[in-house]
Amino acid sequence: MRVCVIGTGYVGLVTGVCLAHSGHHVICIDNNEEKVKLMKAGQSPIYEPGLSELMQSSAQSGRLEFSTDLGAGVKHGEILFIAVGTPPLPTGESDTRYVEAVARGIGVHLNGGYKVIVNKSTVPIGSGDWVRRIVLDGIEERQKTLVTAGGGGVPEPIHADFDVVSNPEFLREGSAVYDTFNPDRIVLGSNSKKAIAMMQELYIPIVERKFADDPSLPHVPVVVTDLSSAEMIKYAANAFLAVKISFINEVANICDRVGADVTQVARGIGLDSRIGSKFLQSGIGWGGSCFPKDVSALIHTADDYGFQTELLNAAVHVNQRQRVIAIEKLQHELKILKGKTIGLLGLTFKPDTDDMRDAPSLTLIEQLNRLGAKVKAYDPIVSQSGLSHGLTGVIIETDPEMLADGCDALVLVTDWKEFLSLNYEKMAKSMFNKVLIDGRNFLSREALEEIGFRYVGIGH
Numbered sequence: 001m002r003v004c005v006i007g008t009g010y011v012g013l014v015t016g017v018c019l020a021h022s023g024h025h026v027i028c029i030d031n032n033e034e035k036v037k038l039m040k041a042g043q044s045p046i047y048e049p050g051l052s053e054l055m056q057s058s059a060q061s062g063r064l065e066f067s068t069d070l071g072a073g074v075k076h077g078e079i080l081f082i083a084v085g086t087p088p089l090p091t092g093e094s095d096t097r098y099v100e101a102v103a104r105g106i107g108v109h110l111n112g113g114y115k116v117i118v119n120k121s122t123v124p125i126g127s128g129d130w131v132r133r134i135v136l137d138g139i140e141e142r143q144k145t146l147v148t149a150g151g152g153g154v155p156e157p158i159h160a161d162f163d164v165v166s167n168p169e170f171l172r173e174g175s176a177v178y179d180t181f182n183p184d185r186i187v188l189g190s191n192s193k194k195a196i197a198m199m200q201e202l203y204i205p206i207v208e209r210k211f212a213d214d215p216s217l218p219h220v221p222v223v224v225t226d227l228s229s230a231e232m233i234k235y236a237a238n239a240f241l242a243v244k245i246s247f248i249n250e251v252a253n254i255c256d257r258v259g260a261d262v263t264q265v266a267r268g269i270g271l272d273s274r275i276g277s278k279f280l281q282s283g284i285g286w287g288g289s290c291f292p293k294d295v296s297a298l299i300h301t302a303d304d305y306g307f308q309t310e311l312l313n314a315a316v317h318v319n320q321r322q323r324v325i326a327i328e329k330l331q332h333e334l335k336i337l338k339g340k341t342i343g344l345l346g347l348t349f350k351p352d353t354d355d356m357r358d359a360p361s362l363t364l365i366e367q368l369n370r371l372g373a374k375v376k377a378y379d380p381i382v383s384q385s386g387l388s389h390g391l392t393g394v395i396i397e398t399d400p401e402m403l404a405d406g407c408d409a410l411v412l413v414t415d416w417k418e419f420l421s422l423n424y425e426k427m428a429k430s431m432f433n434k435v436l437i438d439g440r441n442f443l444s445r446e447a448l449e450e451i452g453f454r455y456v457g458i459g460h
């Protein structure tokens with residue numbers, strides 16, 4: 001099928017590349033010229049395992065193109081994906097201005113045959129109908145320009161036939177390509193049978209697990225709903241996962257006090273199939289570009305209807321406290337932090353991504369600076385990129401041993417695999433105090449204690 005994906009962030013680029021790999025003809029549109037130039041040259045603007053290889057092979061096959069020309073993209077696609085960002089406003093609401101600009105742009109360029117317009121971006125509940133209206137506004141805008149250009153004559157009315165579908169995305173950064181080819185479900189929300197049928201056809205290779213790790217698994221379930229329910233599924237899924245992490249973090253804090261080990265507790269409860277073992281890893285709190293913004297947006301939506309969320313507010317509150325738990329632990333070990341040097345192992349909000357949006361490391365840097373500590377950091381991706389990533393108040397070291405040099409404590413912030421095999425013995429030798437706060441319960445307490453580290457986990 002012919003597909004146009006508008007917005008080439010994590011979601012748009014991965015969607016476009018994976019659909020092209022599935023055999024569709026895809027044009028990816030972005031209004032950032034630098035990004036498009038990079039992608040045309042075969043380079044991925046984001047770090048995502050496996051993406052560059054797939055991007056290059058799809059481009060070579062002629063099924064994947066990149067452009068800044070929205071008009072060309074709209075003309076090409078039978079299915080038009082809106083995949084631009086919906087960042088949080090200071091109020092917690094979702095900023096839908098980029099979606100609005102794209103929907104209007106689609107309307108301005110729409111002409112001819114039937115199109116399915118897909119909301120892939122995470123958008124507030126009710127946005128499907130709103131997008132429809134904005135597209136109609138765009139069509140009207142174009143109609144007016146035709147009247148003006150026609151010098152007063154009556155131009156032909158623009159023929160534009162389209163439906164809107166909500167198709168929320170559930171991929172995780174760091175495993176986005178894997179998640180796209182191995183989804184737990186595909187959600188399609190629309191009141192148009194024709195649009196749903198086209199979306200089902202588009203996803204046949206993925207539903208039939210053509211590129212899955214285990215092609216013998218049953219087909220991927222497709223959940224067909226109305227527009228609002230599909231939009232709600234996205235928010236409810238992220239909110240549930242955030243609540244689950246806040247829950248285990250609360251349990252970890254109790255473990256710390258009573259002397260239990262949260263990693264053993266998580267295993268013990270996670271084997272109950274009603275609970276499940278995933279997303280029970282306690283640590284220094286959830287972050288990233290989506291959990292914080294989506295939970296806030298859902299709280300805000302409820303508030304718009306005069307409904308006060310209790311559980312979601314508590315999950316956010318627990319998370320805010322958790323994001324400074326490493327500071328409490330450092331103060332407990334080192335007492336005064338003013339003048340001390342703290343080394344952060346990892347900066348990104350999770351491993352295998354270069355994304356720094358709402359990363360817990362940012363809270364730590366800010367708080368440590370406020371308390372007068374000197375902050376250094378090493379991150380496998382951020383340190384290599386040579387870019388500052390807009391970070392202030394932190395010295396970026398180029399290797400873990402330089403990071404440890406002169407430190408009073410190390411804090412493991414991101415569970416990058418390479419941190420499992422660092423030369424901690426050598427690192428300990430150049431530290432003033434051998435304290436290691438393991439913010440992800442990731443390293444071996446026994447091995448580190450043997451080297452002489454004072455190891456402090458989170459409820460562990």
Ligand SMILES: NC(=O)C1=CN([C@@H]2O[C@H](COP(=O)(O)OP(=O)(O)OC[C@H]3O[C@@H](n4cnc5c(N)ncnc54)[C@H](O)[C@@H]3O)[C@@H](O)[C@H]2O)C=CC1
Pocket residue numbers: 006007008009010011012029030031032035083084085086098101102120121122123169170171172173289290
């Ligand atoms: N990042 C993630 O892992 C996930 C994100 N989502 C949702 O997907 C949406 C996109 O998220 P990301 O990919 O992280 O976004 P992003 O912020 O990384 O990328 C958005 C892209 O859209 C482009 N753009 C903005 N306005 C445009 C316009 N008028 N025309 C063409 N391109 C335009 C930007 O240049 C940028 O490349 C958001 O709603 C997000 O909540 C959903 C699931 C996972």
Ligand SMILES: O=C(O)[C@H]1O[C@H](OP(=O)(O)OP(=O)(O)OC[C@H]2O[C@@H](n3ccc(=O)[nH]c3=O)[C@H](O)[C@@H]2O)[C@H](O)[C@@H](O)[C@@H]1O
Pocket residue numbers: 122169170171172173174238241245278279280281282283284285286287288289290291349350
């Ligand atoms: O809407 C989105 O953008 C995406 O948000 C999350 O994906 P992502 O933010 O990439 O990362 P996660 O792996 O979910 O981790 C989010 C945060 O929770 C933390 N986390 C995760 C799991 C866990 O057990 N404990 C824990 O603290 C991570 O360290 C990270 O800070 C969801 O997992 C995706 O399904 C969703 O599509």
